[in-house]
Amino acid sequence: xxxxxxxxxxxxxxxxxxxxxxxxxxxxxxxxxxxxxxxxxxxxxxxxxxxxxxxxxxxxxxxxxxxxxxxxxxxxxxxxxxxxxxxxxxxxxxxxxxxxxxxxxxxxxxxxxxxxxxxxxxxx
Numbered sequence: 382x383x384x385x386x387x388x389x390x391x392x393x394x395x396x397x398x399x400x401x402x403x404x405x406x407x408x409x410x411x412x413x414x415x416x417x418x419x420x421x422x423x424x425x426x427x428x429x430x431x432x433x434x435x436x437x438x439x440x441x442x443x444x445x446x447x448x449x450x451x452x453x454x455x456x457x458x459x460x461x462x463x464x465x466x467x468x469x470x471x472x473x474x475x476x477x478x479x480x481x482x483x484x485x486x487x488x489x490x491x492x493x494x495x496x497x498x499x500x501x502x503x504x505x
Contacts, residue, residue, distance in 0.1 A: 418490045419459050421504035422497070423483050429476030433499045447484045456496065460487040 424447070430436030434450035437443045444463045451458050466472075466481025485504060488496065493503070 419487050420490055420493050421460075421485055421487050422493065422501040423485045423504050424501045426480045426482045426484060427476070428472075428474070428478055428480050431476055443482075444484065447486070451486055451488070451496070454495065456488050456492040458486050458488060461485065 424432070426432055426443070432447075434443075434446045437446035444461060447463075448458050448461050462485045464483040464485065470481045472478050472481055486496075486501070497503070
């Protein structure tokens with residue numbers, strides 16, 4: 382009796398764990414829509430908080446601070462990614478030196494010029 386109950390409990394949990402991972406058709410359709418008029422931009426992070434978004438001491442995840450900075454400037458971040466510093470990269474420790482990390486943001490085409498002015502570069 383106890384074995385039967387444990388088997389049913391295990392089978393039920395297994396069933397629910399697989400059913401929770403399904404994507405609803407409407408959500409899948411939204412993900413497949415290509416973004417037209419959007420551009421990827423990249424910013425190479427500088428050490429010691431010399432970046433447009435500052436030191437970012439309010440959140441340990443700098444990616445959140447970058448996204449918030451871009452949004453606070455009035456731009457919509459369509460996508461965002463952070464590329465870590467390459468393994469074995471040697472950088473100086475001065476505050477004007479790059480950290481090796483790159484932040485990539487995808488914004489609408491009309492926002493590109495203003496972000497280029499604060500140090501972002503177009504991704505080719």
